[in-house]
Amino acid sequence: MTTTQKLPAIRGVHNAPLEEFYTSGHRTCQGCESALVMKLMIKAAGPRTVVLGSTGCMYVANTTYYSTPWVVPWMHTQLGSSGSAATGAAAGLKALMKKGKMKEEPINVISFCGDGGGADMGLSAISASLTHPEYNHLVLMYDNESYANTDIQVSGSSPWGAHTSFSPPGKARRIMHDRWKKNTAAMLAHGHPKSRYIATGCASYAVDLLNKVRRALTLGGPTFIHSFDPCPKGWDYDPRYSHELGMLAVETGLWVQWEIEDGVLRYSGPSRMIAIGRRKRKPIVEYLKRQGRFAHFTEEDIAYFQSQVDEIWEKWGTPGVSSVKLDLKGDRA
Amino acid sequence: MTTYAVEVVYRGIFQRTLSRNICRGIVLAAHKGGKIGTAFGRYGDSPERNGIPAKYFAVVADDQLELEESLAKYEPKEVDVTICVDDTLCKGVESWAWYGLQPINALTKEGGALLVTSKQAADALLEDIHRKGMPYRLAIVSGPASFSGLWVYKDDHTDVRILGALARVCPGLVSMEAYEQVIQEIWSNEAKVRSARRSYDQTRVRPVEPAEGNTSVPFSFTKPGWTQMREALTIVGVPQGAGFRGGQGGFQPARSEVFKKFSTRTMRPIVNFQTCTKCTLCWLQCPDSCFDVTPDGRYDANLEACCGCGVCADVCPVADCVTMVNEAHFNDNSSQYDWFQRDKDGYLRWLTETVAQQKGEQRSHGFHHWGQYKEEIAAAAAASEAGHDN
Numbered sequence: 001m002t003t004t005q006k007l008p009a010i011r012g013v014h015n016a017p018l019e020e021f022y023t024s025g026h027r028t029c030q031g032c033e034s035a036l037v038m039k040l041m042i043k044a045a046g047p048r049t050v051v052l053g054s055t056g057c058m059y060v061a062n063t064t065y066y067s068t069p070w071v072v073p074w075m076h077t078q079l080g081s082s083g084s085a086a087t088g089a090a091a092g093l094k095a096l097m098k099k100g101k102m103k104e105e106p107i108n109v110i111s112f113c114g115d116g117g118g119a120d121m122g123l124s125a126i127s128a129s130l131t132h133p134e135y136n137h138l139v140l141m142y143d144n145e146s147y148a149n150t151d152i153q154v155s156g157s158s159p160w161g162a163h164t165s166f167s168p169p170g171k172a173r174r175i176m177h178d179r180w181k182k183n184t185a186a187m188l189a190h191g192h193p194k195s196r197y198i199a200t201g202c203a204s205y206a207v208d209l210l211n212k213v214r215r216a217l218t219l220g221g222p223t224f225i226h227s228f229d230p231c232p233k234g235w236d237y238d239p240r241y242s243h244e245l246g247m248l249a250v251e252t253g254l255w256v257q258w259e260i261e262d263g264v265l266r267y268s269g270p271s272r273m274i275a276i277g278r279r280k281r282k283p284i285v286e287y288l289k290r291q292g293r294f295a296h297f298t299e300e301d302i303a304y305f306q307s308q309v310d311e312i313w314e315k316w317g318t319p320g321v322s323s324v325k326l327d328l329k330g331d332r333a
Numbered sequence: 334m335t336t337y338a339v340e341v342v343y344r345g346i347f348q349r350t351l352s353r354n355i356c357r358g359i360v361l362a363a364h365k366g367g368k369i370g371t372a373f374g375r376y377g378d379s380p381e382r383n384g385i386p387a388k389y390f391a392v393v394a395d396d397q398l399e400l401e402e403s404l405a406k407y408e409p410k411e412v413d414v415t416i417c418v419d420d421t422l423c424k425g426v427e428s429w430a431w432y433g434l435q436p437i438n439a440l441t442k443e444g445g446a447l448l449v450t451s452k453q454a455a456d457a458l459l460e461d462i463h464r465k466g467m468p469y470r471l472a473i474v475s476g477p478a479s480f481s482g483l484w485v486y487k488d489d490h491t492d493v494r495i496l497g498a499l500a501r502v503c504p505g506l507v508s509m510e511a512y513e514q515v516i517q518e519i520w521s522n523e524a525k526v527r528s529a530r531r532s533y534d535q536t537r538v539r540p541v542e543p544a545e546g547n548t549s550v551p552f553s554f555t556k557p558g559w560t561q562m563r564e565a566l567t568i569v570g571v572p573q574g575a576g577f578r579g580g581q582g583g584f585q586p587a588r589s590e591v592f593k594k595f596s597t598r599t600m601r602p603i604v605n606f607q608t609c610t611k612c613t614l615c616w617l618q619c620p621d622s623c624f625d626v627t628p629d630g631r632y633d634a635n636l637e638a639c640c641g642c643g644v645c646a647d648v649c650p651v652a653d654c655v656t657m658v659n660e661a662h663f664n665d666n667s668s669q670y671d672w673f674q675r676d677k678d679g680y681l682r683w684l685t686e687t688v689a690q691q692k693g694e695q696r697s698h699g700f701h702h703w704g705q706y707k708e709e710i711a712a713a714a715a716a717s718e719a720g721h722d723n
Contacts, residue, residue: 013612013613013614013617014613016613016617018583018584018626019573019574019584019586020574020584020586020622021573022622023571023574023586023587023588023589023622024586024588024589024593024594024621024622024623024635024638025571025588025589025590025591025592025593025594025638026589026592026594026621027382027385027429027592027594028382028620029345029346029382029383029384029385030382030383030384030597030640030641030642030643030698031383031620031642031643031644032382032383032620032642033620035620035621036618036619036620039620039622040617047573060380061382061429063568065429065430065431065591065592066431066556066557066562066566066568066591067568067589067590067591067592068568068570068571068589069571069588069589069622070570070571071570071571071572071573071574071587072570073570074570149380150380151379151380151381151483152483163484203618204618206617206618232383232482232642232699233346233381233382233383233482233483234483236482236483236484236485236699236700237482237699237700237701238643238697238698238699238700238701239383239384239642239643239644239698239699240642240643240644240646240647240657240698241647241701242620242642242644243618243644243647243648244647289702289703290700290701290702291700292481292482292483292484292485292699292700293484295484295485295700295703
């Protein structure tokens with residue numbers, strides 16, 4: 001493995017670097033949490049970084065009409081190929097350095113994708129990229145729970161019952177989206193032993209996210225971070241509450257923050273407090289009632305949603321991460 | 334042979350349903366009068382973003398051929414009526430496609446009309462509206478800007494009040510009777526019909542002289558032709574920022590020269606630099622990197638870059654340190670920190686007064702909790718009964 005940049009952990013908000021490498025002038029919504037993820041991601045990584053972005057809000061809103069807010073080099077890649085672009089860019093840099101065409105230095109490679117690009121169509125390419133320990137790259141999936149750029153079509157990450165362009169609640173049928181997949185990072189962590197670092201994060205916990213990006217880049221090899229991004233457009237709420245909704249998702253236990261480094265799982269922030277029993281989860285209705293996409297919910301729907309959150313904390317083998325439980329009692333047959 | 338074109342300039346997502354209802358109402362009512370028409374959103378505004386100005390058009394013609402002729406254009410080059418459903422858009426419109434800042438009346442015809450929903454008087458609005466250089470008419474539908482989100486619509490009758498006012502300012506397009514018929518058909522709601530009629534009766538039209546209006550030059554830039562663009566359409570990145578105002582301390586990011594985003598703002602943060610505890614949260618949590626870091630560790634909202642989302646006010650732990658106030662009351666984007674440095678007492682006095690005055694008139698920026706719109710509409714109806722509004 002080639003060397004990586006050693007990026008020390010940031011202790012407290014006052015030590016966050018002042019420099020911005022993703023600046024003003026992006027065409028995102030007011031209060032866009034995914035834009036904040038971009039800003040924090042590159043603030044953590046620093047100027048010697050190459051960023052690749054697959055199609056989605058953070059491509060279209062940032063780099064159309066011959067302008068950009070990026071300070072560092074950035075390149076677009078296709079919707080499903082954030083993983084392969086990451087591997088390719090890392091391999092390309094390595095080859096150029098090996099041939100002496102570039103100065104030998106550790107350069108961070110970060111490839112981002114939305115939940116459509118990552119949890120849906122790009123999953124196989126990300127999986128492939130995580131099997132290449134010889135290349136250093138981070139894939140960051142910013143998850144705003146829909147195909148938000150093209151006006152909120154349902155994605156694999158959209159929560160149960162949410163109103164999207166593809167799942168409008170009607171009179172005859174209220175719940176039009178009844179699938180549930182919210183565990184992309186854990187899914188990837190379990191099948192890719194060569195990846196040294198996989199984590200979940202949320203920009204409402206900015207220092208935690210900054211440090212997770214730094215840890216991933218410092219450890220090197222293929223790494224993955226899944227961030228949870230409140231989306232004022234698709235979730236239908238006043239943009240000033242983006243930060244608060246991110247916190248509510250964690251405090252209700254819906255979004256679990258953790259990191260797996262070299263096979264060891266640690267919860268972070270409020271999720272850790274919940275896991276060790278020092279903090280009670282807030283009722284999920286606190287989170288649901290703040291969003292127009294759940295405005296059609298009945299008491300029954302709220303109860304079902306709550307039961308799904310309870311399940312990941314109370315019934316799973318590893319709360320919030322793995323539903324698998326161990327049974328050594330013997331053969332079922 | 335007459336073709337009428339109407340544009341609705343609105344806040345992306347927040348007023349999408351509203352503007353669609355207006356344009357749809359126009360076209361359906363035109364059908365009642367034996368005309369033909371179509372309503373469509375501007376392609377360049379899609380995908381829409383919360384708050385970023387966008388446009389919807391309604392084009393009405395006497396017959397099919399005439400309509401097709403009008404629609405062969407990408408968008409109407411001039412319109413009979415410009416409807417502006419949020420008065421802060423009167424300062425100019427920077428849509429997210431490649432336009433720079435356009436005056437709100439850029440497409441309004443000579444002798445045409447500009448119809449604005451506002452609680453301001455015409456003279457105050459004309460401080461914001463750019464000088465047109467030709468006569469046109471200004472009409473105001475009195476009331477706050479109606480905002481709601483993508484899924485839950487706040488049905489406070491703004492849509493039909495606009496239609497009623499439109500019958501007044503542009504009688505040749507569609508008659509009031511046709512609007513009333515269509516409103517009844519779409520919503521089956523007598524109260525909405527009454528709201529439209531009341532608006533029709535109350536709307537007054539004020540002529541605007543060619544020399545009236547804001548004389549400042551809207552921000553623009555030179556678009557490179559395709560032959561001037563770089564190989565493989567690569568774009569030059571933004572330069573790395575430097576110290577505050579180019580000095581040693583603090584940090585001021587370099588920013589995009591061609592997309593500024595300030596016309597997205599309907600509220601602006603005002604900062605109390607004295608009670609600020611330098612906690613960093615407004616700066617760190619700002620999705621638009623709009624805060625310049627001063628050498629003494631304070632945070633100055635750069636109002637060329639701020640889009641007014643309000644996250645800073647929400648994360649600030651100090652009461653009234655960052656407050657969102659109505660953008661309509663301001664006429665410039667100058668630095669609050671510079672003012673504070675020049676005249677601490679004067680700035681703080683202004684700040685205290687402004688915060689006290691404006692706390693009550695916070696604009697609604699969409700959904701906060703289930704049932705909120707019902708509460709707001711009921712409160713507005715009660716105020717209307719008491720005669721505070723029309």
